[in-house]
């Protein structure tokens with residue numbers, strides 16, 4: 001039986017009187033690629049912030065890799081094997097590519113209390129390997145991030161996640177700001193993750209991309225999960241109907 005890597009039950013988040021996320025039951029199997037789609041304000045990013053520990057939930061339970069979890073923050077989630085690429089990339093502009101890849105988990109050559117010597121060679125080699133494994137092409141590793149294009153920056157952020165994720169990656173709109181070629185590069189990285197058996201939760205407004213890349217599509221509307229469908233049992237019209245709420249269907253039936 002395929003193991004479940006992420007599961008939520010009754011996940012709920014209120015901001016004051018706003019019910020941004022209501023009673024979300026969600027599951028990702030090992031190696032499975034799942035898309036979350038929905039209109040602006042549907043609750044997609046709120047959902048991601050609760051499972052990665054960026055915020056603390058109002059109610060509900062979360063299991064990751066077999067354990068019930070409450071991550072105190074994204075670092076906690078990272079340590080458990082869950083990486084996240086957020087809409088606003090958390091890269092350090094003044095640092096080069098290896099320093100960004102290892103931000104917060106630098107390889108130490110010699111630890112002298114408050115002073116330590118970084119293993120720059122080791123980090124550079126691991127960076128080269130990480131980029132190669134994910135198919136990300138960055139012309140100069142020693143360039144500061146600020147000198148790179150949007151696509152290259154996104155490549156670094158995704159390569160970082162792909163290098164360290166052992167179980168699952170969450171990508172929130174990874175190609176929203178990218179051109180055609182850069183989007184294709186990110187999509188190729190996603191395919192390498194599939195081949196490596198790493199589970200993915202992809203938030204995207206791009207239905208072409210969703211149908212190209214994932215196994216299953218979960219639709220959020222007004223804070224609720226309104227559909228959960230295998231890609232091969234649905235189509236674009238169906239998904240748009242769920243997103244907009246023009247068509248209603250028994251969600252329980254859709255979950256079968």
Ligand SMILES: Nc1ncnc2c1ncn2[C@@H]1O[C@H](COP(=O)(O)OP(=O)(O)OP(=O)(O)O)[C@@H](O)[C@H]1O
Pocket residue numbers: 015018019020038039040041042043044045046047
């Ligand atoms: N920190 C917050 N304080 C108050 N309301 C919030 C907060 N964050 C989100 N919301 C509200 O919660 C709802 C869900 O927002 P969320 O950002 O999760 O939607 P989304 O599906 O990710 O949308 P988008 O596609 O635009 O990113 C919206 O009504 C939003 O205004």
